[in-house]
Amino acid sequence: MSLDWVLTPARVSGAAALLAAYAALCLRTGWMARQRRLAFTHDSEELAGHVQGPPVLVVFASQTGQAEGLARAAARMLGGSGFRVTLLPVDRLDGAVLRSHPHSLWMLSTTGEGDAPDHALHFVQKLLAGAQDLSGHRCQVLALGDREYRQFCSFGIQVHEWLLAQGAEGDLICVDNMERAALQAWQGRVNELRQAWLGQDAEALPAQDEWLLPPASEPFILKRRTLLNPGSQGGPLYLLEWEPVSGRLPAWQSGDLASLAVPADPDRPRDYSIASIVEDGSLQMLVRLSLRDDGIPGLASGWLCEGMAVGDSLALAIRQHSSFRLGENRERPLILIGNGSGLAGLLGHLKARVRAGRGDQWLVFGERNSRHDAFCGEQLAQWLREGWLQRLDQAWSRDGDGARYVQDVLLQQQDQLKAWVQRGAAIYVCGSQQGMGQGVDRALRLVLGDTGVQALVHEGRYRRDVY
Known part of the structure; x- marks a missing residue:
C-alpha cells in the first residue's frame, strides 16, 4: 500500500510550528550544556567540575549506541547538578571502582536472544561471575530491549539481580524499543534519587525531557531514490x-547511524547505517521495503521507499555508533562481512579507508542472485581493480543448484581468514542477526576457536552491527 502525502497550507504551518518548537528546545538545551561545562578524562570520563556532591557511577553496555547516548545524557545532567560523575563502558569497570561509589546508574542493552552487547564479554566473564561487597550501595538499572524476542531485556535483568545479590539496593525499569513512557518513568525515578542523594537543598530540577533529548536533528531533503535490485x-x-536544507552536512564518522521518525510513527525513531562519508556530498542509506505478514509495508520502510516524494524533507539526526566505528582499528587490515542492506555500514568503512589511502581490506558480501542483487557492483569491481579492495568474495544463495552464504565463504577460505587475523586484522559484521550474524559467529568460532574469538572481542577487533 502506497502512502500519498498531500501538501496543504495546514500541514505546512503545522510542520513549521513543530520545527520552530524543536529548534527552541535544542537552543535551550545547548545553553544549559554550555553553563554546565562538563570535562571528562579519556579513560574513566570522570567529571572534573562541580565536585561538591557525592560520587556517582554511570555505566553502559551498548550494541548500537542507544544505551551509551542515554548514559552520556544522564552523566551530563548529574554532573550539572553537582555530582562527581564517573562514566564508564561496562568492559572498563572493575570491582574497586564499583565499590568506591555509593550510587550507580546502569544503562544496559540486550542484543539478539538475550545476549549481552559484544563489548560486555569481559565484564560478564570477570566481574559478573564473581562476588562483591555492595552493602549499602544504591543502584538504578535501565534495561533496553525488544519484546519481539523471548529473552526481553535479559542482560539488564541479569545484572540487576547480580547487584541485589551482592547487597545493593535499587530498582529496574525495562524499556521496549525506546518506549517514551518507560524512559520518562526512568527519568522521573533518577530525578527522585538525585533529590534524595543531594538532600532538601537540591536546586530546581530540569524539565523531565530536557536532559534526555534525542540527538539534535535537522531537516534533510530526499534528493534521489534509486532501486538497486530490479x-x-x-x-x-x-x-x-x-542533503540538508541548510546546505551544510553535519559531521559523522564511518560506522555512525542516521536516526529518523516517519510521520505515521513520530515517537519511534529508526536508525539506519550511513553508507557514505561526508566527502561524498550527501548522506546515503540503504533501505529495504519490508512487508508485514498481511502484505502491508512497514511504517518506516513504506514511507521511505514509496510514500515520501523525492524533494520532500524529513528531520534526520546523526547518532554516534562508537562500537562500530573504526577507532583503534583504523590502522589495521579489515575483514568486512555482511548481507543485504548491511552493505551500507561496510560501504562507509570502505569509502573512509579508500580516502585514507588504504587497500588492505577484504569484503565478504552475500545476497540472493548475482544477476539482480549485486548492489554497488560496479563500484566494488573498480575498487578491486584499482587495489583498494584486496579481496572480494560474494556469496549468492539463489544461484545455481547450491546455496552459498557468507559463513560458507569463511569456512572455505579459513586459511586466508587465519592469515588475516594473524596479521592483526579487525572483523566488522553488518546485516541481519538471524541467519547471517549467527552463522558468521559460528563460522568464526569453528575456524579461530572460542578463545580466539573472545580475544578479538576483548581487543575490540570483532565488531558487529546486526539487527
Missing part, C-alpha cells in the same frame, strides 16, 4: 540520498 526475488532495496 527483478530481485527479495524485497526492493533502495539507495536514498539526502
Whole structure:
C-alpha cells in the first residue's frame, strides 16, 4: 500500500510550528550544556567540575549506541547538578571502582536472544561471575530491549539481580524499543534519587525531557531514490540520498547511524547505517521495503521507499555508533562481512579507508542472485581493480543448484581468514542477526576457536552491527 502525502497550507504551518518548537528546545538545551561545562578524562570520563556532591557511577553496555547516548545524557545532567560523575563502558569497570561509589546508574542493552552487547564479554566473564561487597550501595538499572524476542531485556535483568545479590539496593525499569513512557518513568525515578542523594537543598530540577533529548536533528531533503535490485526475488532495496536544507552536512564518522521518525510513527525513531562519508556530498542509506505478514509495508520502510516524494524533507539526526566505528582499528587490515542492506555500514568503512589511502581490506558480501542483487557492483569491481579492495568474495544463495552464504565463504577460505587475523586484522559484521550474524559467529568460532574469538572481542577487533 502506497502512502500519498498531500501538501496543504495546514500541514505546512503545522510542520513549521513543530520545527520552530524543536529548534527552541535544542537552543535551550545547548545553553544549559554550555553553563554546565562538563570535562571528562579519556579513560574513566570522570567529571572534573562541580565536585561538591557525592560520587556517582554511570555505566553502559551498548550494541548500537542507544544505551551509551542515554548514559552520556544522564552523566551530563548529574554532573550539572553537582555530582562527581564517573562514566564508564561496562568492559572498563572493575570491582574497586564499583565499590568506591555509593550510587550507580546502569544503562544496559540486550542484543539478539538475550545476549549481552559484544563489548560486555569481559565484564560478564570477570566481574559478573564473581562476588562483591555492595552493602549499602544504591543502584538504578535501565534495561533496553525488544519484546519481539523471548529473552526481553535479559542482560539488564541479569545484572540487576547480580547487584541485589551482592547487597545493593535499587530498582529496574525495562524499556521496549525506546518506549517514551518507560524512559520518562526512568527519568522521573533518577530525578527522585538525585533529590534524595543531594538532600532538601537540591536546586530546581530540569524539565523531565530536557536532559534526555534525542540527538539534535535537522531537516534533510530526499534528493534521489534509486532501486538497486530490479527483478530481485527479495524485497526492493533502495539507495536514498539526502542533503540538508541548510546546505551544510553535519559531521559523522564511518560506522555512525542516521536516526529518523516517519510521520505515521513520530515517537519511534529508526536508525539506519550511513553508507557514505561526508566527502561524498550527501548522506546515503540503504533501505529495504519490508512487508508485514498481511502484505502491508512497514511504517518506516513504506514511507521511505514509496510514500515520501523525492524533494520532500524529513528531520534526520546523526547518532554516534562508537562500537562500530573504526577507532583503534583504523590502522589495521579489515575483514568486512555482511548481507543485504548491511552493505551500507561496510560501504562507509570502505569509502573512509579508500580516502585514507588504504587497500588492505577484504569484503565478504552475500545476497540472493548475482544477476539482480549485486548492489554497488560496479563500484566494488573498480575498487578491486584499482587495489583498494584486496579481496572480494560474494556469496549468492539463489544461484545455481547450491546455496552459498557468507559463513560458507569463511569456512572455505579459513586459511586466508587465519592469515588475516594473524596479521592483526579487525572483523566488522553488518546485516541481519538471524541467519547471517549467527552463522558468521559460528563460522568464526569453528575456524579461530572460542578463545580466539573472545580475544578479538576483548581487543575490540570483532565488531558487529546486526539487527
